[in-house]
Amino acid sequence: MAKEMDGFNFEQRHGKARVRVGRVWRSKDGRPHSMVEWNVNISLLSNCTGAYVRDDNSDIVATDTMKNTVYVKAKECSEQLSAEEFAILLGKHFTSFYAQVFTAIIKVVEKPWERVSVNGQAHEHGFKLGSEKHTAEAIVQKSGILQLTSGIEGLSLLKTTKSGFEGFIRDKYTALPETRERMLATEVTASWRYSYESVSSIPEKPLYFNECFLNVKKVLADTFFGPPDGGVYSASVQSTLFHMAKAVLSRFTDISSVQLKMPNIHFLPVNISSKDIGVIVKFNDDVYLPTDEPHGSIEATLSRFWSKM
Structure with missing residues (x-):
């Protein structure tokens, strides 16, 4: 959303890029472990123009806080979820937790770890790196409006x-x-x-x-x-x-x-x-x-x- 500043149109966003997180779900009933490795990019559209024009950082969500939020939310996910669901979860958090944030753009790239088989049997905790990456992007607005895109790379x-x-x-x-x-x-x-x-x-x-x-x-x-x-x-x-x-x-x-x-x-x-x-x-x-x-x-x-x- 553009604003007029000193006779100019001004648009801004800020975020945290390349937040790498691995999450393992360890079953206690003998079922195989599950795991993901995600590369998360966060971009927030917010009312924080004071930081740019008045040296006022009071409406800034620190990018280090965004990084920490990724790990906290990954920890809170007690059940395995998709990259899309994690992107939506983060987008909902940033737009609801911070009054000044009106849109969150969350991009997730999932590294293609695949379960290995040994002697024809799926291994309970062994994985190898595959080829195609799974991508997801969720654009979440404070109103709950969503644009969700998935993809394949490679x-x-x-x-x-x-x-x-x-x-x-x-x-x-x-x-x-x-x-x-x-x-x-x-x-x-x-x-x-x-x-x-x-x-x-x-x-x-x-x-x-x-x-x-x-x-x-x-x-x-x-x-x-x-x-x-x-x-x-x-x-x-x-x-x-x-x-x-x-x-x-x-x-x-x-x-x-x-x-x-x-x-x-x-x-x-x-x-x-x-x-x-x-x-x-x-x-x-x-x-x-x-x-x-x-x-x-x-x-x-x-x-x-x-x-x-």
Whole structure:
């Protein structure tokens, strides 16, 4: 919210970034332990302009206090909860506990610790680091209005065939040949906005958003690959991105919009020859040079008509 200060528009926020917290839930009845590692970012919109213009810090919530609050609230969570639920919990606290705070923006990135299996059996307290990160952002207003977004970072997908790129613009700068046979690889960054508009409207089912995260990830991957026998042809990264986003909205009615960023990570055909020997390596859809710099950058957002994203 902008305010006029000395003839200028003035907007401000402050917070604490990269608050790392690990939380273990130890069962006393013999069930496996559960754990999470979160990286929390807090940003508060508040009425504390006096600190900027009058050297008056009386309305400032110290960022060190915000850091401590993360650990206190993690301690108070006696039952396992999702990153989304923790973000909402923190947002509710800051907007209700401090009169001058009218909006809290809480971002949480969950490190992908996964339970290990030993001899085919899930270990009760052993974990290994996976790949895709689970992200969540809750924007909570003092009135209870909520904007909730979840996401995935680092979802690496690759298929060795059923991909091509034809019919694009050709001009004097174009060297890329057309093809109906190429590798397709990407590292998906996805975010999706839920349709819940208030803190009181979110589902009360435990770990609901963890379940949603896993299901959305599966739909994205399944759409990218297609059926296990034969797969599905990709005419471009753009086409595959659209079908992935559409599949998510078709499957999950409480998601109002999906944003996907899908860099085209290239596997370049290897052909090597010399004047003395001639052909040393002739490419036959078999030997590639993997490279991620430079790469194609493709992103888009698909929303329902009533979405506010």
